[in-house]
Amino acid sequence: MIPWLDHVDNFPPLELALSEPNGLLCAGGDLSPRRIIQAYHHGIFPWYSAGEPILWWSPDPRMVLVPCEFRISRSLRRTLRQGHYRIRLDSHFPALVRACARTRRKGQSGTWISAEMQAAYCTLFELGYAHSVETWKDDQLVGGLYGLAIGKMFYGESMFSHAPDASKIAIAHLARYLDAQSFGLIDCQMNTPHLASLGAREIARSEFMVRLQQLTAIAPLAGCWPADGASRDWE
Numbered sequence: 001m002i003p004w005l006d007h008v009d010n011f012p013p014l015e016l017a018l019s020e021p022n023g024l025l026c027a028g029g030d031l032s033p034r035r036i037i038q039a040y041h042h043g044i045f046p047w048y049s050a051g052e053p054i055l056w057w058s059p060d061p062r063m064v065l066v067p068c069e070f071r072i073s074r075s076l077r078r079t080l081r082q083g084h085y086r087i088r089l090d091s092h093f094p095a096l097v098r099a100c101a102r103t104r105r106k107g108q109s110g111t112w113i114s115a116e117m118q119a120a121y122c123t124l125f126e127l128g129y130a131h132s133v134e135t136w137k138d139d140q141l142v143g144g145l146y147g148l149a150i151g152k153m154f155y156g157e158s159m160f161s162h163a164p165d166a167s168k169i170a171i172a173h174l175a176r177y178l179d180a181q182s183f184g185l186i187d188c189q190m191n192t193p194h195l196a197s198l199g200a201r202e203i204a205r206s207e208f209m210v211r212l213q214q215l216t217a218i219a220p221l222a223g224c225w226p227a228d229g230a231s232r233d234w235e
Contacts, residue, residue: 005029005056011042014058014205023059030054031120033127040148040155041216043209045189050114060205063188063195070175071199079165080172080234086136087173089225093125094118096132096144103160113158121157124148128223133174133230135166144170147187151216154178155187171198173230184215 003012005028017025025044029035031054039045039056048055072080079085101113124130129150135143143166145159154174161167178186187208188200 002026017058023057025056025058027053027055049112061202062208063191063200065186065200067175067179069199085169087230088134088227089229091227093132094122096146100158100160131225133170135170142166151218151220152183153215177230
């Protein structure tokens with residue numbers, strides 16, 4: 001059994017998280033901005049399917065990407081140099097989140113990005129915490145990602161791609177933008193071959209929490225990111 005949270009309960013210690021399924025910590029609570037920001041400060045994130053109670057997770061190990069360690073393949077660098085895609089930050093956040101929710105994924109029959117989750121993260125966007133990196137081609141949103149920034153820590157949430165390399169291009173621009181802004185870590189949550197190919201790696205939850213506490217203590221960037229903040233030529 002896992003603990004059940006009332007609206008005023010604090011999260012339980014991370015040591016109580018299950019090993020199977022990896023990181024399941026507790027259930028219940030709500031998706032208020034206060035609750036979600038508190039969760040991220042403690043290395044916890046919500047992830048559940050429609051019809052389930054809210055489930056909160058803190059896996060061990062944790063998949064992370066250091067911005068300056070992003071790995072660019074020759075083919076991706078060639079695509080970036082060609083400039084066929086345009087990158088914008090925070091210009092159409094709700095549309096990006098809807099696209100992530102609607103994208104079919106291999107091995108999944110539905111989406112965990114419910115209407116309730118979409119509304120919660122759009123509120124966080126309005127408050128200046130959530131951000132989107134959008135890949136555009138011919139005035140069409142064809143890929144991108146969204147997540148939260150607290151201090152100098154970025155928490156990736158979801159991505160989608162409807163054109164070749166569209167999500168990889170978004171991650172490349174995100175990594176370069178965050179590196180320029182002295183962000184120390186991108187939380188990727190779970191291990192996937194796709195993220196590993198881009199330079200992400202697993203670290204112990206204890207190490208993750210030390211880095212998180214250091215980075216979230218730094219004053220954050222205020223409000224929306226500049227729409228053209230990631231748009232520079234690639235050498």
